[in-house]
Amino acid sequence: MLEIDMFEIDMFINPNNKFTTFLYDKRENFGFPIVKYPSTKSNIHSSTIYNVFVTQLIRYSRVCNDLKYFLIALKSLFQNMESKGCKRYILMKKLFKYLTKKDILNRYNMTLDFNDIYFIISSYLKN
16 A cells, blocks of 8 residues: 655555545654643633634545544544633534534535534544
């Protein structure tokens, strides 16, 4: 299997001879913690912190052309944002708004309502 790491993107050709792209973050391989996102305990307004979440969603959905890799990146993002003090229900609300407004669900061939998305994300975060 041919695999290429470029900038923050990994690419490979899947068994169907199609390119698959997903995020690669070299900081995850460091042996020490990295501060990636702002904390709710900082002097930054909470709306700015939640907007960081949305901008990462935009980035992830543009890079990951496979739902599996989008969910892997999303899981890491959720865990990071929650560890910084963000409320899960607000993150879920922002996620649902982004997925439905930008028609991302169709990109991944999904037609789900809020409860379906909440169930998928919540169960995925438990793993």
